[in-house]
Amino acid sequence: MLGDVAIAVHPTDSRYSSLIGKRAHHPFLKRTIQIVADETVDPAFGTGAVKVTPAHDVNDHGIAVRHGLEIIDILDDRGNIVCPETEFHGMKRFDVRSLIETRLKEKNLFRGKKAHTMSLPVCSRSGDVIEPRIKEQWFLRCDSMAEKAVKAVETGQLKLIPSSYEKTWFDWMNNMRDWCISRQLWWGHRIPAFAVHTSDGVHWMAATSLEEARRNAEKSLQCPILRIEQDPDVLDTWFSSSLLPMSSLGWPKTRTDDFGRYFPTTLLETGVDILFFWVARMAMLSLQLTGQLPFREVLLHGILCDAHGRKMSKSLGNVIDPVHVVQGVSLQSLQSQLDASNLSQEEIEKAKEGMKKDFPNGIPQIGSDALRFALCFHDFKELRVNVDVNTMIRMKHFCNKIWQAFRFCANLLPDDFKPVGDLAQLSDSLTPIDAWFIGRLNATIVDCNKHFENYDLHLCSRVVHDFFYHDFCDVYLECCKPRLRQQGQTQASADVVLHILHVTMDTSLRLLHPFMPSLTEELYQRLPACGEDSILKAAFPKKTFSLKGSVPVADVDEGVRLVKEIARKILHLKHEYNLKNDVQAVVACSSEQMLGDLALFHKELEHLSKAKQLRIVSKAALSDDDRRSSLLAVVSSDCEVYVPVQGVLNVKAEMARMDKKMAKLEANREKAMSRTRIPEYETKTPEHVRAGHRAKIAEVEFEMRRLKEQMVTLTRLE
Numbered sequence: 001m002l003g004d005v006a007i008a009v010h011p012t013d014s015r016y017s018s019l020i021g022k023r024a025h026h027p028f029l030k031r032t033i034q035i036v037a038d039e040t041v042d043p044a045f046g047t048g049a050v051k052v053t054p055a056h057d058v059n060d061h062g063i064a065v066r067h068g069l070e071i072i073d074i075l076d077d078r079g080n081i082v083c084p085e086t087e088f089h090g091m092k093r094f095d096v097r098s099l100i101e102t103r104l105k106e107k108n109l110f111r112g113k114k115a116h117t118m119s120l121p122v123c124s125r126s127g128d129v130i131e132p133r134i135k136e137q138w139f140l141r142c143d144s145m146a147e148k149a150v151k152a153v154e155t156g157q158l159k160l161i162p163s164s165y166e167k168t169w170f171d172w173m174n175n176m177r178d179w180c181i182s183r184q185l186w187w188g189h190r191i192p193a194f195a196v197h198t199s200d201g202v203h204w205m206a207a208t209s210l211e212e213a214r215r216n217a218e219k220s221l222q223c224p225i226l227r228i229e230q231d232p233d234v235l236d237t238w239f240s241s242s243l244l245p246m247s248s249l250g251w252p253k254t255r256t257d258d259f260g261r262y263f264p265t266t267l268l269e270t271g272v273d274i275l276f277f278w279v280a281r282m283a284m285l286s287l288q289l290t291g292q293l294p295f296r297e298v299l300l301h302g303i304l305c306d307a308h309g310r311k312m313s314k315s316l317g318n319v320i321d322p323v324h325v326v327q328g329v330s331l332q333s334l335q336s337q338l339d340a341s342n343l344s345q346e347e348i349e350k351a352k353e354g355m356k357k358d359f360p361n362g363i364p365q366i367g368s369d370a371l372r373f374a375l376c377f378h379d380f381k382e383l384r385v386n387v388d389v390n391t392m393i394r395m396k397h398f399c400n401k402i403w404q405a406f407r408f409c410a411n412l413l414p415d416d417f418k419p420v421g422d423l424a425q426l427s428d429s430l431t432p433i434d435a436w437f438i439g440r441l442n443a444t445i446v447d448c449n450k451h452f453e454n455y456d457l458h459l460c461s462r463v464v465h466d467f468f469y470h471d472f473c474d475v476y477l478e479c480c481k482p483r484l485r486q487q488g489q490t491q492a493s494a495d496v497v498l499h500i501l502h503v504t505m506d507t508s509l510r511l512l513h514p515f516m517p518s519l520t521e522e523l524y525q526r527l528p529a530c531g532e533d534s535i536l537k538a539a540f541p542k543k544t545f546s547l548k549g550s551v552p553v554a555d556v557d558e559g560v561r562l563v564k565e566i567a568r569k570i571l572h573l574k575h576e577y578n579l580k581n582d583v584q585a586v587v588a589c590s591s592e593q594m595l596g597d598l599a600l601f602h603k604e605l606e607h608l609s610k611a612k613q614l615r616i617v618s619k620a621a622l623s624d625d626d627r628r629s630s631l632l633a634v635v636s637s638d639c640e641v642y643v644p645v646q647g648v649l650n651v652k653a654e655m656a657r658m659d660k661k662m663a664k665l666e667a668n669r670e671k672a673m674s675r676t677r678i679p680e681y682e683t684k685t686p687e688h689v690r691a692g693h694r695a696k697i698a699e700v701e702f703e704m705r706r707l708k709e710q711m712v713t714l715t716r717l718e
Contacts, residue, residue: 188234
């Protein structure tokens with residue numbers, strides 16, 4: 001109240017319209033304050049009349065600027081009252097507030113008080129209430145610099161990726177205000193401004209040192225210099241960091257070799273949450289100080305969140321430290337680190353509970369390569385990126401898969417192995433599965449290069465992951481094992497496989513190297529005839545492998561896709577009904593094209609499905625005995641799989657086992673359903689808990705439906 005300079009009302013408030021422009025007496029000071037009309041006042045809040053204290057409230061300061069009001073600072077740096085003409089001078093601010101209420105009651109001016117919700121800034125370290133104050137600061141005029149930055153994006157000189165953030169860029173830049181670049185902190189770049197005290201006042205000068213400031217002052221000032229002091233403030237951290245692209249290369253010296261060679265840079269990768277704070281300011285300062293943009297492209301990633309979509313926070317205990325992921329950490333160690341933090345005891349207990357839920361067994365040792373690959377596996381261009389430790393664990397298993405596959409292949413290659421210069425030399429010796437696999441390798445190379453060029457690292461990592469894991473390990477490597485053991489094959493056929501395996505490992509390691517530098521370097525140096533002594537010197541795969549000569553003309557891609565689906569169906573039946581590996585299988589197709597495709601991969605299908613014997617027939621040639629005595633799996637409208645089980649499966653014992661399982665599922669469903677029948681369940685149970693109950697019930701009911709289908713199938717076989 002002691003800093004009030006006006007009373008503001010809404011211009012349309014009829015209660016006070018007759019008072020606008022008049023003045024009111026201050027209850028404690030010998031001055032009057034103006035009554036002004038301002039549209040920011042809410043007439044429905046309180047009395048509809050708001051006192052204006054511009055020196056200690058941001059909104060009030062705006063009102064004062066609009067109406068040309070006086071700004072009076074009534075607080076010193078220690079938070080004590082500065083008001084010499086009153087009894088409150090030198091008192092603590094909170095003591096004064098209660099005393100003012102008492103004095104208003106004594107003057108019969110107190111009309112009552114009412115509690116209301118408000119935003120109160122509190123210091124995170126001291127817990128004290130923060131009071132806004134007016135202080136002299138250094139500002140940087142940004143309007144002209146912002147115009148240059150806007151034009152750079154409009155003309156395509158600066159490219160934002162994803163482009164959807166261009167609107168955010170324009171919104172900020174077109175509404176740019178002057179930038180306060182001074183901070184009252186202990187650490188930082190001290191502002192290079194010096195106050196030169198003379199007999200006729202204080203003159204400010206910019207200089208790199210006290211000596212330079214003195215020399216400049218002696219030249220430009222025509223009066224005796226009393227003393228020179230450097231401003232104690234430091235530069236805003238964002239201002240200092242905005243100079244990084246230039247200062248790291250020697251700026252303000254711009255004629256150095258480093259500056260000429262490396263400035264401007266090509267790409268900046270950073271978080272979208274600092275697009276304005278850092279990226280925009282780097283662009284503005286660089287254009288202003290060098291006439292060039294600091295980079296040509298900006299790749300923006302979203303905000304990293306935990307597996308539940310919550311922003312990572314120390315107080316929630318969901319922050320994932322990369323060091324913990326790489327080296328591993330126990331739950332006890334995670335929680336003990338909280339005790340040494342600056343969190344309150346309540347926050348520590350909350351964080352520990354969160355850690356216990358998210359990391360009940362701590363975080364296992366995952367390694368840097370698996371961590372990097374897991375992060376790239378996410379679409380980081382999304383606004384929020386949910387990081388899950390389970391994904392990192394899966395990528396650790398993938399790293400192990402790479403190691404095991406490499407060891408298998410490397411053990412097959414002789415020490416004097418000499419790879420062919422071009423796979424086209426093998427074209428006449430390739431089988432359909434060879435041709436399909438080389439085609440998949442070519443497609444992977446093309447897709448990886450395309451996704452890298454578009455900065456779609458998540459698509460690139462998934463392409464190479466799916467190729468290596470599924471196409472190579474699950475299909476080609478398995479299909480080649482009989483040829484490598486020369487089961488009904490020639491040595492020439494095995495040699496073709498060895499050449500393809502060598503090319504695959506060499507190409508795969510180079511494709512994976514940007515994501516897994518450590519693992520790929522280790523394996524590359526163990527690869528016979530790899531070409532370079534380090535994978536760092538090897539080129540990233542760009543050229544595909546051409547095939548000439550008698551390559552099968554059938555649609556091998558469609559054929560292998562069908563083979564994989566049929567094998568999956570057969571393996572699923574064997575798993576569901578506890579069948580042994582020595583079962584037989586019959587594949588019945590109604591399409592001649594499909595029969596032709598499968599004929600090319602008969603041996604591969606038999607091997608992948610782990611069937612003792614497998615027949616491929618047309619549906620018309622399928623016997624009634626095969627239909628009546630077999631388990632059925634439908635692949636498509638044109639293809640069905642039959643697995644004969646007569647004499648292999650004990651139907652009665654299997655039915656008894658399924659009856660017990662069904663009874664257990666029904667009990668689980670009833671238990672889950674009972675939780676939803678409690679009184680006021682819909683209103684008092686949190687939504688996330690109800691969602692969990694619904695998911696559990698749906699899961700049990702799905703299992704029951706699947707089990708009923710199996711029981712119907714067995715009933716047909718009885």
